[in-house]
Amino acid sequence: MKKYVLIAVILFIISIILGVLFVDSFKPFLIEIINNLIEETPTIEVLSLFQHNLQANILIMIGGIFFSVFSIFTLIVNGAVLGSLSTFTSLDVYLLYIIPHGIFEFIALFISFATALIITKLIIRIIKGLFYKELTVKKQLNESINLIKAIIMSIIIVTILLAIASVIETYITTILAETILAII
Template identity: 30%
Template sequence: MLDEIKLAFRENKWAIILSIAILLVSIVLGYFLEPYLHSYLNPVVEDLTHKVQTGVITLTFGDIFFNNLKIILQMFVFGIAFCFSVLILGFNGFFVGYYVASSSDLVRVLLLIIPHGIFEFSSCILACASGLILFNFIIKFIQALWHDESSSVKVSLKNSFSASSKKLRQAIIIFCISLILMAIAGFIEVYLTLPIAEYIIKFL
């Protein structure tokens, strides 16, 4: 199994590198475009902050994990349409960049993001990559089906799936790792992020 995981990463590093680039570019854009987006996005940030403070949104492990699970599932499933995985990752990165830029206390915000963000961003990157690999599987399946000369539709579908199923398996493997990373991120965000941030702030 470990060899299969290594192979999945090695053969699909293009998707991972592309996802990393998309996330980094979107964060940078969100950060530097903050002055132009303040009137549009600040009400969203304030509303979210108010809901957390008043208990409308609770920051329990279950709430955070299932909300983030929905996001990475969308990135995986919407890989069928290719660009939607990229758009979801890009939007999330853009919002993080904006949120950091709009903060009045940059150090505190970074301390509240980085501990769990290391795992959460990694999870999102792999989820987007798995969506791109899923799209690659679909392309390979269609190509194999197009070139298959079997007289039976059932045989053609079976042959095409056999020829392209490796990519589907690799997409699922990478998504499962994304899922594990997101669970770790949720645990750290709920139980460790705030204590770590407050401990470090004492020395600043």
């Protein structure tokens, strides 16, 4: 799991850098995102935010069934958008509005991506069980019990992290950022 999380972090950092470097390519898309955020911000609720983020992370995990192609794409796009958005304001303002809840969301994202890779590994084992005589699907699944446990544990951890992030984003991030900005 650790190596998969590390892969997620590296891909995410690279995509953030690419988002900053190629911000002009993303501008029309980013302006639409910013306008949607402005429209939705007053009505943001913990439960809807949690549901949205959980759904996105579960889709990333499920992407593992399809050899994580969708999961890789989603991780890279998220990083690129995040990097591009950082160019629209000063770094301190940007970080104040991202870090309080983002810490939990990023960890959940990285775990979700790692889970997608684990699911891909499990799918490959099942495929091997179908095509190789000496490896049966049942045998492959029995040998993959730790992978299955890791997937279940990841879903639980991601759910908890996203619940925490939703509460922080709804009730703390804006107030904290505005308070700090008023002081400095």
